[in-house]
Amino acid sequence: MLAGSLYTAQVDPRRLFEGHALANAGRFLRGGFPPDLSTEFLGQMIRPALETIQISVVGTLLAVLIGLPLGLLATSSLAWSGILHERRAAAGRWLLGFLPYVVARGLLSVFRSVPEYVWAFMFVRAVGLGPFPGVLAIGIAYGGMLGKVYSEILEGVNPRPLETLHAGGASKLGVVLYGLLPQALPSLVSYTLYRWECAIRASAILGLVGAGGLGQQIELSMRFFEFDEVVTLLGLLFCLVGAVDLISGRLRARLTR
Amino acid sequence: MSPGRSGEATTTPETPTVPPRTRGHDRRGWLVSAGIVALVVWSYRGTGVDLGQLIGPEGLRQIAVYVGGLFPPDLSWAALRDAGIGAVETFAISLVGSVLAVGIALPLSLLTARTLLYHGVLFEVRPPAPGARALRIGIYAGAKALLNLLRTIPEILWALIFVFMVGLGPFPGVLALAFHTGGVLGKLFGEVIEDVDPRPIEALQATGAGRLRIMLYGILPQAAPQFVSYALYRWEVNIRAAAVLGFVGAGGLGQRIHVTISLFLEHQLLTLILAIYAMVTLVDALSAYLRRRLV
């Protein structure tokens, strides 16, 4: 399999060291240093950098709005199996629980299997350039991931308190609000924050296909062979990602303490 | 969940309210929540997104129209053949890229494991001389910095750079995955090595074994299952990445998707998306199978 893949992928290390490859690398490095640190350029880049953060935040918000309801439907212990449903008639279980469960799982699987870049590219075509397609792409792709992981977290929750609530006559919503979410919340939030860290990287890069943020600027600078700008933008991206990792990491540490 | 930290209330409004445990805690919790709310509001306005409209009837109708326009997928022989070739290429890129990444990560991870360089059980009796120690700390810092660089630049930017260097095709895609993933795995591998149980290492050292032999018999056997597990996980990530590297000219399905979207070939686009879905599912299953067998 590996041999076939090596052939298919046209792997040929010699190509890396051919004259023009090295010359191009040299051009890139020479052009990239020193990076463009003029206040004019940096000033122009503030907006895209902020836009990158904004896209990641709203994208993650949308992802939660998509992932949470689908994740609840895709939780088997909630939807159709386990102690909450012992006494429900089989037909009702199928129609009201299992069917939505399967549909939700399917949707989540499609959402997360199509990479966010593909979503972004499609949305750029559908709604035009700018941050909006980036938000949609992150919202849908990450909604799929969040939904799946949410359902896994919820299925791992200790079922005994749920049983007690159920036995006490609580409705499904009551069980979710008073039994399920309080137990699962730290893990849910922690994973959401982790996804936000990923979203900031993604939102920076989605711009390459026209979905706003720093990525769009990187694409432009690369296209005009302005490598000093590319290196500056990479540095900026590095700082942004580092800052978000730091904030999110501290929040997560507080949650899991 | 400790009370008062309801910063997540913005994302999960159904949170049941819990009485605060201590006042100081409470105030910090409120500050964090307020900060998050402010961040969300600012971002929401900045991106000019109207979620209400999006999820409202008009927005949903538009989405339905667009999705409906994708159907039915183009199942003509030519489209299927094209999708098939793209899928195989994507698979090959992800596999070779991941294997190369392990090749990059392994040696670098050895250089970023402090327990192998100057610190811990192996250097208990005879610590390296100050000069040698400084040199080894330098090696550690250098390798760590290199891994950070590899890791911070996203695959797709590496792909842009390599397309610029070696031209179009799957090869720059392979290199891009290998570099980025090499950085990620190198960091993870190094942490695994530093975290192995030191007791067996001490026992091996007590038999008079040298460092390389201790590594073979004591460290690698302990670390190997996690190495395999991480590598397989990254392969799952890479199949998704390989599917889009083509956007910048690095082969695979991405290149074809780029073309079909640009030319508004909706039905063919759906075929390609289905191909991505199939490849991703296949690799996830393969990886799960290998993980069960190997770990």
Place this chain on the structure above:
Amino acid sequence: MSDAHPAYELRELRKVFADGHRAVDGISLTVGAGEQIAVIGPSGAGKTTLFRLLNLTLRPTSGSLSIDGVDVAGLSEQALRRQRQRIGTIYQQQNLVGRLRVVHNVLAGNLGRWSTARALSSLWRPRDSATARRALAQVGIPEKLYARTDELSGGQQQRVALARVLIQDPTIVLADEPVSSVDPSLAVAIVTLLRDLAHESAKTLLMNLHSVDLALAYFPRLVGVRDGRIHFDLPRDQVTEVLLRGLYAGHRDDELQLERPPGGLNPFGRACRPLRGFAE
């Protein structure tokens, strides 16, 4: 074998850890070649630290330590490894690599002698598996040769650790509470096996024991350690109950185990006896 020099000579040996804990606080001790000594004392007395100093995996803070008349302080890394090779250690926890098969854990006793290439090739195809099998037969579990080590019980793992020391064939054997996690009948078997083995091939044996009774029953010389210092160092017939009470004073009574272990039981069966001509 250098008869002129004692196996170990410790002078005012100290080990102070980074947190300021004085684990070993000035121990002087002479161990003759071929001697068999039991080290006893309450938990936390510094016995394990002492053994880690003795097997050269821990560096003393001060004091001197000589092996066969050679002060180890001045030794190079190479020379240290050669010395370690001559000292076999059995740990309280098994310190085996759980994921390796038993055969590799046993053959790891050879690592001091083997080249790296040889060690590598043996992981692929075990070298000398016959010797490993004989060592395992000696400790009574020859059928476990190719089992995964972490699938064995605690007692079986301890026997694997014994087999590794057999392969290593050291001149000094250090056993740090080798029987604290096995059942009493097996404990007797392990202690007697080690003792007989050491006796037949004239090895020096130091054993750190939790059970005072095992120490009194099987060792001619007892060293009591308390608070990092030597409390007494006497032939077994001079160790009185008063001394023992003093050694364990202030510690929980059950640490002073004075009930007799069941004698005569030998779960290893006949295989327990060291094979003649094997350990040389």
